[in-house]
Amino acid sequence: MGFMEKILLKNADVPDINDIDVYVAHGGYKSLDKAFQMGPAAVLEEVKRSGLRGRGGAWFPAGMKWQFCVEVNKFPKYLIANADEGEPATFKDRPFLEKDPHQLIEGMIVSAYAIGASKGYIYLRGEYPTGYKVLNAAIDQAYKKNMLGQHIKGADFSFDLAVHRGAGAYICGEASALIESLEGKRGQFRVRPPYMATHGAFGMPTVVNNVETLVNVSHIINGGADWWGSIGSKDSPGPKIFGISGHLQRPGLYELPMGVTLRELIYEYGGGIKDGRELKAVIPGGVSTAMLTPEHLDIKMDVKSLQAAGSAIGSGATTVMSEDACVVHMVWRAMAFFYHESCGRCTPCREGTDWMVKILARIENGAGRTEDLKILEDVCHTIHNNCFCPLGEGAVNPVLSSLKYFRQDFEEHIRTRGCPKGLRARARH
């Protein structure tokens, strides 16, 4: 598979593409004219027909999510771009937040038009201060050019947009926690029902979509659902930005069609394993997705194929570990993250992640006990299906998958009283 022609990142390196005039000169905001001609119902149909699925990690069909909101007769409706990009190893949305912001704004306007939303927010993670400045400047420009505000480009459609800046909390990337945070409360999940399509932000019908999902919308409208849907895998089509990291020769962002194989991603685009080492493990879709092994290299990066392999595509953030990595150490570090980010509301997640950090640290540091592996599995099974939000579920995946594929590594740590690579789990606070 060669490098595909870029769609989403086409203009990412154009100088001053954050300036609205430069963006328009490169074909920007064209999809608005087409969408306004088509009418909201036809835009919704087109997005449904394209097969666009949410690229934040859950891969829910975007058109269906919109439809639920369209059906509710309550106004105003809200559209929120989830720019909280917090899943570890995910950095795919940054180009749209820091370099090419109008692409996101354009996608949001078209999407809001289809949904019937008159108010929008970009929920931006606190860790991206540049994005905060760039997005605010781009929004100001868009207002001046009447791409935002009242009667956009003379159409019978008005849309207001603002940035809401987070302050460092992974859980706020979960849609209902995000809305709580938008409302000035601690970002903790809401128990559904009621669903956000009827009772979202400020009690009004709300759609929350990932940045990359929204960015795709103008391309679907410009090029048509048939063209867009013909790219990549049938069950989850379209272009996708894969962020590959870890022990690679060429880590970075690659825009590729859905369905590229892990082998292609790692060896063709990523240039293979760093320093000519052997591949040990790969996390295909962000830290909360199950680890895979070299046996899985021919699996396609799409929703169905990774699910069948017992993992998930998640955000498409693929992290590669060479034989130099200690799997136990990495699982401990992942668990330290989940423990730190657990909101504390569900006991199994709050206590379970704490317990697992302690167990994993003692295994790594030479005080592991034979029964520890059984305890880890028990804790995972206690968290699974017993928590309200996906954070705890995500914490379980690295543990269970590594115990499945790399159990001998854990056993060796316990037997030899320490990490064969000489690593230690640091005390953290």
Added chain:
Amino acid sequence: MITLSENTLQEIERAASKYVDRKSALMAALWAAQAEFGQLSPDVIEAVAEVIGVSSAHAQGLATYHSLYWKKPVGKYVVMLCTNIACTLMGAETLLEHLEKKLGIHEGETTPDGMFTLQEVECIGSCGNAPAMVINETFYYDLTAEKIDGILSGLR
């Protein structure tokens, strides 16, 4: 009781105008107050709560929920080194030890001269250029111990 500056108050009102409920501007207000005072001490949080119209307990709860609101004094430069998965794979833990030695403090502490605070942070979305760190609002990528030494001496 602390008084917020005119500037900060204006910024808070600008933020509040973006929402149907001014409670939503609490996060923006905390950011603005942190920019003014360098940290969110209990009395600063209380002042923010009053302006927004929430209880100080509510504002305190929000401030302590988020890792980027400083609840204690920090140095002129806050060195935030990412040690999440991608950065750790690329050697971030060795760099953390290097920083601790170089600055003569432990992670989470501030140098006695008030110049540097060292913090370990979760993923900062720089995984393609790991290891990475942020100092105040500037990102530094593909770090090595030598690179860090250069960056720190440039700031001193």
